[in-house]
Amino acid sequence: MFESYDFVVIGAGIAGAVVAERLAQSGGFSILVLEASCSAGGLLRSDRDHLTGIKYPIYGSRALYSDDETVIKYLMNFGSFVPYEHRVRARINDRNFVVPINLETINQALGTSFDAEEAKAFVKDDIESSAITQGTLEEAAVTSIGRSLYEMFVRGFLTKQLGADPAILSDDAFNARFPIRFDNEDRFVPAAKWQMLPKNGFDDLIDQLLASSRIDVRFDVGADSFATAKRLSRIGVVHSGSVDALFNQQFGPLEYGENIVCWKHSKPADVQHFPVVTYPDFETPYFRTHAPAYLPNSMADPKAEKILVGYEMSANAAIPDFLSGCPAYRYRYLAKSLENKRRHAVYTSLVSEMSGVYALGRHMIPSPNIGASVGIALETVERIRHSV
Ligand SMILES: Cc1cc2nc3c(=O)[nH]c(=O)nc-3n(C[C@H](O)[C@H](O)[C@H](O)COP(=O)(O)OP(=O)(O)OC[C@H]3O[C@@H](n4cnc5c(N)ncnc54)[C@H](O)[C@@H]3O)c2cc1C
Numbered sequence: 218m219f220e221s222y223d224f225v226v227i228g229a230g231i232a233g234a235v236v237a238e239r240l241a242q243s244g245g246f247s248i249l250v251l252e253a254s255c256s257a258g259g260l261l262r263s264d265r266d267h268l269t270g271i272k273y274p275i276y277g278s279r280a281l282y283s284d285d286e287t288v289i290k291y292l293m294n295f296g297s298f299v300p301y302e303h304r305v306r307a308r309i310n311d312r313n314f315v316v317p318i319n320l321e322t323i324n325q326a327l328g329t330s331f332d333a334e335e336a337k338a339f340v341k342d343d344i345e346s347s348a349i350t351q352g353t354l355e356e357a358a359v360t361s362i363g364r365s366l367y368e369m370f371v372r373g374f375l376t377k378q379l380g381a382d383p384a385i386l387s388d389d390a391f392n393a394r395f396p397i398r399f400d401n402e403d404r405f406v407p408a409a410k411w412q413m414l415p416k417n418g419f420d421d422l423i424d425q426l427l428a429s430s431r432i433d434v435r436f437d438v439g440a441d442s443f444a445t446a447k448r449l450s451r452i453g454v455v456h457s458g459s460v461d462a463l464f465n466q467q468f469g470p471l472e473y474g475e476n477i478v479c480w481k482h483s484k485p486a487d488v489q490h491f492p493v494v495t496y497p498d499f500e501t502p503y504f505r506t507h508a509p510a511y512l513p514n515s516m517a518d519p520k521a522e523k524i525l526v527g528y529e530m531s532a533n534a535a536i537p538d539f540l541s542g543c544p545a546y547r548y549r550y551l552a553k554s555l556e557n558k559r560r561h562a563v564y565t566s567l568v569s570e571m572s573g574v575y576a577l578g579r580h581m582i583p584s585p586n587i588g589a590s591v592g593i594a595l596e597t598v599e600r601i602r603h604s605v
Contacts, residue, residue, distance in 0.1 A: 222249040225446035228457030230259025232578030234426040235594035241431035261419035282409035283588030295425040303405040333399040357388035377504035387558040457578030472552035475532035503530040
């Protein structure tokens, strides 16, 4: 550890790790990474399950999708990848439905045998006859997929995931998250050219990014990491935490919601056979389950007697009895209230006016993905290198 560094990076998630790696290796700068938790990885952290031997993503499964060759070529320098096309099912009344909604989902849900044109006509009529709360997430949803499909597949899921009814939430990126398809495509992100998983998990990838001898990492740093970063940096600070921390929360603190993933072993016969299943009904307390043994990088024994399943729910929901005492991991997300969106926009608009401070990562763009976060991190380093 040194007294000072060229750059201090706040946060050892994927965004902070990419910036640290590039500034160290292509810029030749000395870097200190300050991380609030006890290990690197952020939302992409994994742990080893001692019973089944698999490595599992503690906050739930993630897949890498990208159309950006620069991003993919860059990441491939830090480990091997396995191809993986993500497919998700929604479970309602013991029936599985393809999500995002496709033609098969529509016919199965409505008991129809529409072709693509008939299904489009149904959705169009349903949109036109729907009552909508203006300017909200509900409006974005209902004007995209109609009231019937929204009530069946989206409202309960989002209410449980975001802790409030979409009728009072902001409309962030609904169409990107919940597209509707009038064919039988069942891949989660069919358009992305590259779809894959790191062979040894995302957190191993992040450890490789941070392995440069020009990078020091300090864990368990306190809440005042921005002040520490300013004190220890000679050239600049890169921040991947909550953006209000850069301004002492002068326009009020940003609000965060909190979800929890509880992990439990079950017999394979008793659980889902998909890596990810969603639960759009209001009765099931969790909104999503994860079975990482079905991911191609898990190296799970197909004959294992037990399988590990993660149950993802709001931290405010009552934990069902069958999960009490199970290991549980909490993550925070930017709350989607209309006021929080406005406040977030105020803070993000001010960041570009700061000298020597660069903000990036998921706290800057709500609903980002890993590929986009890496792309923005690479662009940020180019910007920094041109300005110093
Ligand atoms: C439920 C869910 C599912 C997702 N699924 C996918 C998916 O399948 N595919 C995909 O591409 N993307 C997915 N994403 C998005 C993806 O996980 C994130 O975009 C990405 O991991 C964010 O990386 P980051 O580095 O910006 O943030 P983080 O991973 O949150 O890392 C930030 C790090 O900074 C640290 N930190 C924060 N504040 C401070 C501070 N003040 N001082 C010191 N350290 C601090 C944190 O502890 C953390 O380690 C999903 C996100 C969620 C929430």
